[in-house]
Amino acid sequence: MKNRLKVLRAERDWTQADLANALTVSRQTANAIEKGKFDPSLPLAFKIARLFNLTVEDIFIDEEKI
Amino acid sequence: MSNIGNNDGGCDQHRNVDILPLALWTLGWLASTVLLRYGTEYIWDYLPIYSIIALILHLLFGAAMIVVNIKYLSQLDELQRKITMDAMGITLGVGLIAGIAYEQLEDIKLIAFEPSISHLIMIMAITYVVSILIGNRKYK
Numbered sequence: 001m002k003n004r005l006k007v008l009r010a011e012r013d014w015t016q017a018d019l020a021n022a023l024t025v026s027r028q029t030a031n032a033i034e035k036g037k038f039d040p041s042l043p044l045a046f047k048i049a050r051l052f053n054l055t056v057e058d059i060f061i062d063e064e065k066i
Numbered sequence: 067m068s069n070i071g072n073n074d075g076g077c078d079q080h081r082n083v084d085i086l087p088l089a090l091w092t093l094g095w096l097a098s099t100v101l102l103r104y105g106t107e108y109i110w111d112y113l114p115i116y117s118i119i120a121l122i123l124h125l126l127f128g129a130a131m132i133v134v135n136i137k138y139l140s141q142l143d144e145l146q147r148k149i150t151m152d153a154m155g156i157t158l159g160v161g162l163i164a165g166i167a168y169e170q171l172e173d174i175k176l177i178a179f180e181p182s183i184s185h186l187i188m189i190m191a192i193t194y195v196v197s198i199l200i201g202n203r204k205y206k
Contacts, residue, residue, distance in 0.1 A: 028206070029205075033145075038205055041144055044144060
């Protein structure tokens with residue numbers, strides 16, 4: 001699933017390690033989610049949304065809708 | 067960046083998975099296996115009471131290793147857990163398929179020796195390690 005994590009992270013000048021720390025996941029996991037290789041669970045997706053003060057739909061793109 | 071994550075209960079600690087307890091209990095279990103196998107033969111000369119104690123010790127170490135492994139899995143984040151569980155699933159499948167096929171080899175006279183469980187354990191260990199490596203590479 002595509003997402004805007006890289007852009008959102010860059011806007012805040014955060015590294016992947018910063019993001020991983022904030023989400024309490026490994027850097028490997030933060031990287032895999034950002035690259036769209038791994039889809040996070042709903043709780044983690046909501047956690048990401050809360051971190052950026054956005055909704056899940058603002059961050060993750062439902063490719064089937066496109 | 068200094069303080070991200072404050073809107074989620076201040077969870078800005080990096081995930082810290084402690085593998086040492088699992089490694090130590092696995093070593094303990096291996097040591098108890100060696101004691102059970104070779105202690106019987108070389109230390110207490112098949113005296114049943116010592117063999118029973120060594121067997122109970124071996125089973126207790128095994129049970130502790132399982133509990134510590136479950137705790138270790140709960141410490142992993144969801145991707146790490148997926149990679150580990152996938153590797154465990156593949157290992158179980160390979161172990162079952164290879165184990166049954168290997169056991170048949172002697173019955174159908176394709177090998178002359180009796181199949182040993184240690185060979186199966188080696189196949190399962192190699193399968194697990196390779197599966198973990200492939201999983202990590204896939205999500206790199």
